[in-house]
Amino acid sequence: MVQDNVLAYLEKHRGEVVTGGQIARQLGVSRNSVWKAVHALQKKGHDIEAMANSGYCLVEASDGLSATAIKETLTTESFGRELELLETVVSTNSFLKGLDTAALPEGYTVLADEQTAGRGRLGRTFYSPAREGVYLSVLLKPRLAMDDVPMLTICAAVAVSAAVEKVCGLQTGVKWVNDIYCNGKKLCGILSEAFISAELKTTEYVIVGIGINSGKVDPAVADIATSIFEETSVQGIRNRLAAEILNQFEYYYKTLLTENGCRTVLEEYRRRLFIVGRKVEVLQHNTSYTATVLGIDDAGALLVKTAGGEQEALRTGEIRLTQ
Ligand code: BTN
Secondary structure (H helix, E strand, O other): OHHHHHHHHHHHOOOOOEOHHHHHHHHOOOHHHHHHHHHHHHHOOOOEEEEOOOEEEEOOOOOOOOHHHHHHHOOOOOOOOOEEEEOOEOOHHHHHHOOOHHHOOOOOEEEEOOEOOOEOHHHOEOOEOOOOEEEEEEEEOOOOOHHHOHHHHHHHHHHHHHHHHHHHOOOOEEEOOOEEEEOOEEEEEEEEEEEEOOOOOOEEEEEEEEEEEOOOOOHHHOOOEOOHHHHHOOOOOHHHHHHHHHHHHHHHHHHHOOOOHHHHHHHHHHHHEOOOOOEEEEEEOOEEEEEEEEEEOOOOOEEEEEOOOOEEEEOOOEEEEOO
């Protein structure tokens, strides 16, 4: 599609002025169709300056999503190679779940500019305003026992943390099991949903949803949430960030499925876990108690020491930081 290709070309030359003729020659289309495509892209919210007699420039801060630009940065075999980009959707996880997942390849990805009812863990909502985040879901088809599903969330958490570091130069930490934090505030949440084959008692497929705040943070939650923009003042990175998350996620996912891969992934997770030694409130089955975090065991469970001195391994549940 001309629009996608024009956008990808401008993305490659972000911040530079390129002439309509140059784009038209590169893409083998007429200058008029380039003009039309630029016009349509501007309408969709891409920040493209049109300079009389000189050309077009995708401004550095322009943050519109482009499937073509993302694909050009992918180094993956399957993750994101089939990518469905939506302007708005209720939830990328729910949307993907509603597709014929049996017919889709592993790595199939749904990415949205906005979610009107983004979902978080434990029935919570994930606020996903247009243009202010990267909201994506990836279809995975491993054969895993239900107990091993949290390892996929762990892979995704390591992948997001590594991608944010690589693309934005920002150090982040992981809070068991599915949150990425930066300077004491939440930057990203992950929601993994597994679908079990009743016959085999293993996963038929798993949808891993990742939501990162990249732009402005709602002032109502500014004391607990942060974003790439809040931390770095950088805008215009959503395509590169989405691509790098997919690159890193595939890498850690493949590693996980190799012999001893679980150990490698957990080492990386432990390195990024910032809650060791911290006092937390453990929320489980409608009860809560305070404990101190000891670390992560070899199955990915959180090891805590209760106030009574007992050691527990938490495979599910939630912790709240109390200090
Ligand atoms: C959490 O913080 O509890 C998890 C949040 C997960 C949000 C992502 S955004 C993409 C995907 N679609 C959803 O509806 N949720 C996940």
